[in-house]
Amino acid sequence: MKVAVLGAGAMGSVYGARLARAGADVTLLDVNAAHVDAVNRDGLHIALDEGAAVLPMRAMAPKAFTGPVDLILLFTKVFHTDAALSAIADQIGDAWILSLQNGVGNADRIAAHVDRAKIMIGMTMTPAEFLGPGRVASHGAATTDFYTAEGQADPMLEQVANLLQAGGVTARITPEIHAAIWEKATFNCALNPLCALSNGTPGGVGASPEGRVLADAVVREAIAVAHACGVAASRAHVDELLAHAYAHHLMHEPSMLQDLNARRRTEIDALNGAVVALAERHAIPVPTNQMIVRLISLAEANARFRAAHETHA
Ligand SMILES: NC(=O)C1=CN([C@@H]2O[C@H](COP(=O)(O)OP(=O)(O)OC[C@H]3O[C@@H](n4cnc5c(N)ncnc54)[C@H](OP(=O)(O)O)[C@@H]3O)[C@@H](O)[C@H]2O)C=CC1
Numbered sequence: 001m002k003v004a005v006l007g008a009g010a011m012g013s014v015y016g017a018r019l020a021r022a023g024a025d026v027t028l029l030d031v032n033a034a035h036v037d038a039v040n041r042d043g044l045h046i047a048l049d050e051g052a053a054v055l056p057m058r059a060m061a062p063k064a065f066t067g068p069v070d071l072i073l074l075f076t077k078v079f080h081t082d083a084a085l086s087a088i089a090d091q092i093g094d095a096w097i098l099s100l101q102n103g104v105g106n107a108d109r110i111a112a113h114v115d116r117a118k119i120m121i122g123m124t125m126t127p128a129e130f131l132g133p134g135r136v137a138s139h140g141a142a143t144t145d146f147y148t149a150e151g152q153a154d155p156m157l158e159q160v161a162n163l164l165q166a167g168g169v170t171a172r173i174t175p176e177i178h179a180a181i182w183e184k185a186t187f188n189c190a191l192n193p194l195c196a197l198s199n200g201t202p203g204g205v206g207a208s209p210e211g212r213v214l215a216d217a218v219v220r221e222a223i224a225v226a227h228a229c230g231v232a233a234s235r236a237h238v239d240e241l242l243a244h245a246y247a248h249h250l251m252h253e254p255s256m257l258q259d260l261n262a263r264r265r266t267e268i269d270a271l272n273g274a275v276v277a278l279a280e281r282h283a284i285p286v287p288t289n290q291m292i293v294r295l296i297s298l299a300e301a302n303a304r305f306r307a308a309h310e311t312h313a
Pocket residue numbers: 006007008009010011012029030031032062075076077078080083084085087100101102103124125126127128129130254255267
């Protein structure tokens with residue numbers, strides 16, 4: 001299978017490497033020129049639970065990409081989806097798009113660029129870190145669930161699942177994908193900002209009574225919103241995801257903490273921000289999620305202020 005990974009940072013590089021190991025013909029597409037150059041020059045340095053390796057991989061800027069490919073694995077941050085798909089619009093052709101990005105609303109963002117019938121969406125519990133140009137790491141057991149956005153069965157589901165599994169990903173074809181995505185997003189709404197705001201990790205939040213009380217309030221509100229939207233997300237399943245992260249992702253820095261530390265924009269709008277926006281539509285009170293959106297927005301604003309102040313000092 002020919003695969004392009006659009007957005008080859010932490011997650012894109014890890015999944016790209018796993019697909020290449022499974023025998024796919026993989027091209028990494030990323031706007032980070034230092035990363036693209038390092039991968040082409042020195043190979044991708046990847047640290048996984050099964051060991052560290054240096055893999056020769058092909059990488060390039062999206063504007064240099066020429067199709068056709070069978071699959072485009074979309075792993076930009078959600079607020080870069082539009083720019084990333086626009087940059088390769090002429091090369092997408094008949095390719096399937098698979099998004100395992102965090103947050104809700106990914107199918108709608110992608111459907112602005114391609115036929116909805118060629119979109120697969122999903123969620124992954126895989127933790128990954130970008131260590132520097134050409135270097136990524138991923139540690140901790142995890143599952144990846146996906147399905148077609150429109151809910152139709154398609155042989156491509158099996159082909160992608162087989163490829164991911166051959167590369168060491170615990171991939172599952174999950175017809176109730178919208179519930180699974182909401183459950184994962186609810187998990188992220190609790191864990192990502194709580195770790196980001198407290199400079200903490202899942203292990204630390206889980207070990208703290210305050211962490212658990214706050215996570216519980218976020219989850220209760222988000223599940224009520226999912227149900228009001230007609231999505232049968234399961235509170236029990238979110239609790240299982242949290243318990244798994246508290247126990248197995250002890251020292252992982254969630255992507256939102258990595259973003260704040262690097263003074264990058266966070267995905268708060270697609271997580272707690274989306275919960276707040278949908279709650280307003282359904283007149284559901286979500287005070288904890290609202291407060292979290294404000295605190296993360298303040299942290300982002302402070303990071304921008306510091307950057308501007310330091311530059312001009
Ligand atoms: N990290 C994790 O543990 C997990 C992350 N996720 C989700 O996966 C997605 C990706 O996260 P993650 O890998 O951590 O993010 P990263 O920031 O590490 O990677 C995203 C990459 O996309 C690049 N990019 C930005 N704009 C474009 C563009 N227009 N075209 C192509 N590439 C572009 C970025 O470059 P630059 O840095 O220069 O902007 C960066 O290299 C997010 O939705 C995240 O929530 C899900 C589960 C776990």
